[in-house]
Amino acid sequence: MERYLTKNRNFAEYDSAFSEAKYVVLGAPFDSTSTYRSGSRFGPVAIREASINLESYSLRLGRDIDVLKIFDAGDLIIQGTIEENLSCLRLVIEEIRSAGKIPIVFGGEHTITHGCVQAFNDVALLSFDAHLDMRDEYLGRKLSHATFMRRICESIGSDKILEIGIRAVCNEEIEFVDRENVAYITSLEIIKHDKREVTNKIRNHLSRFEHLYLTIDMDVLDPSYAPAVGNPVPEGLSPTILLDLLQNVCEKNIVGVDLVEVSPHYDYGVTAFQAAHIAYNVIAFIENRSRTKSDS
Ligand code: MN
Ligand code: MN
Numbered sequence: 001m002e003r004y005l006t007k008n009r010n011f012a013e014y015d016s017a018f019s020e021a022k023y024v025v026l027g028a029p030f031d032s033t034s035t036y037r038s039g040s041r042f043g044p045v046a047i048r049e050a051s052i053n054l055e056s057y058s059l060r061l062g063r064d065i066d067v068l069k070i071f072d073a074g075d076l077i078i079q080g081t082i083e084e085n086l087s088c089l090r091l092v093i094e095e096i097r098s099a100g101k102i103p104i105v106f107g108g109e110h111t112i113t114h115g116c117v118q119a120f121n122d123v124a125l126l127s128f129d130a131h132l133d134m135r136d137e138y139l140g141r142k143l144s145h146a147t148f149m150r151r152i153c154e155s156i157g158s159d160k161i162l163e164i165g166i167r168a169v170c171n172e173e174i175e176f177v178d179r180e181n182v183a184y185i186t187s188l189e190i191i192k193h194d195k196r197e198v199t200n201k202i203r204n205h206l207s208r209f210e211h212l213y214l215t216i217d218m219d220v221l222d223p224s225y226a227p228a229v230g231n232p233v234p235e236g237l238s239p240t241i242l243l244d245l246l247q248n249v250c251e252k253n254i255v256g257v258d259l260v261e262v263s264p265h266y267d268y269g270v271t272a273f274q275a276a277h278i279a280y281n282v283i284a285f286i287e288n289r290s291r292t293k294s295d296s
Contacts, residue, residue: 001095004088007074011104012051012280014070023068023283024096027075028108028115028258030085033144037230039263044075044106046264046272047279054276058284060247065284071101082143086115093119093256102286104279107260109230113215114148116258117156123256124160124209125152126249128242129217130233132163132184134173145230145261150176158182162205164245165190165220168233187220187236190245199248212252214282216242216259218275228271229261239274243281250285257282 011025018024027044034040056066076092078085089105093116096103105116110133117125127133133149136142143151153161158180167187177184183205190198206212219229222236237245259282262275 001073001092004076004092005074006077008045009048009052010072011048011070012054012276014068014072016069016071018071018073018099021069021071021101022287023070023104024101025070025072025104025106026092026096027106028089028112029075030078030108030112033082033111033141034109034230035139035144035146037263037266039265040107040109040230040261041078042264043108043260043262043272043275046262046269047106047259047275048072050269050272051276051280054280058281060243060281061284061288065280065287068283068287070283082111086112086118089115090118097255102254103256104283105256105258106275106279107258107262110145110215110217110260111143111148112260113258114143114151116256117152117213120211120213120255123156123211123213124206125156125162125213125215126206127161127163127215127217128165128220128245129163129215130165130168130187130219130236131217131231132166132169132173132177134176134182135170136172136176153180153182160209162202164202165237167235168231190237190241191235195241195244199245202245202249206249206252210253211255212249214249214254214257216257216278218259218261218271221274226271226274228263228266230263239278243278246278246282247285250282251289254286
C-alpha cells in the first residue's frame with residue numbers, strides 16, 4: 001500500500017510496526033467537494049500535531065493506554081477524480097482490514113467515509129453528525145459531503161444506518177429518511193432527554209448488528225467546542241456527552257473508525273485538540289472492550 005501514501009509525524013508518537021500494530025492511523029486529506037469552509041485537507045496534520053501532547057492515562061477507563069499498538073501509515077496521496085481517490089482509500093483500508101487491524105482514518109471531508117465503508121463486507125454504519133448528508137444530489141454532484149450517506153444507503157441498505165446528533169436537515173432528506181426508515185437521533189433529543197433513555201435507544205438499535213463502522217463528523221459537537229469545521233451548526237453536543245455516547249457504543253465490535261471535517265484554519269487549534277482527544281479515547285474504548293473480553 002506504500003505507493004498510495006506520504007509520511008509525516010506519527011499520531012501521539014506511537015511507533016509500532018505495521019506487523020505488530022492493532023490500530024492503523026491513516027490520513028485522507030481530501031476536501032475537493034467542500035462547499036462552504038474548505039480546508040479539511042489540513043485536518044490530518046493538525047490532528048496529529050494536537051495529539052502529541054495527549055496524556056496516556058485514561059481517567060474514564062482507570063488505566064494507562066500507552067500500551068496501545070498503533071501504526072501511523074501517513075496520508076493518502078490525493079490525485080485524480082473523487083472516484084479515484086475513494087477507490088485508492090478503499091484499497092488501503094482493505095489491506096489494513098485483511099491484515100486483521102482496525103483503521104482509524106482522519107479526514108478530510110465526510111465523503112471519505114464512502115470509500116472506507118466500501119472496504120468492509122456486511123457492516124452497519126454509525127454516524128455522529130449534525131447533518132444527515134442524505135441529499136440525492138448537491139450542487140450538481142451525486143457524490144459529495146452532502147450526498148455520500150445516500151450513496152452508502154443504496155449500497156449497504158437503509159436499515160444498517162444510525163445517525164446521531166442531527167440538527168441541520170432539508171425537507172428532501174427528511175422525506176427520504178422517513179420513507180426508507182433510516183434511524184436517526186437529534187441533538188435536542190440527546191440534550192433535553194434522559195441520557196439513559198437515549199443510550200438504551202442506541203443500544204437497542206445496534207443490538208442487531210455484529211460489526212460496526214463508526215464515523216464522527218466533528219460538527220456533531222457544538223461550534224463553541226469545535227468551531228473549525230466545514231459547516232458549523234449551533235445546538236450541538238458537548239465533548240463530554242459525545243464521549244459518554246462513544247464509550248457506550250464502543251462496547252460493540254468496531255471494525256473501523258473515521259473522524260472528519262476538521263478545517264483547522266478556522267480556529268487556533270481547539271477543534272484539532274478535540275478531534276485528537278476523541279480519536280485517542282475511541283481507540284482506548286475499543287482496546288478496553290477487547291481486554292475486558294479476554295479477561296472474562
Ligand atoms: Mn457529515
Ligand atoms: Mn456535518
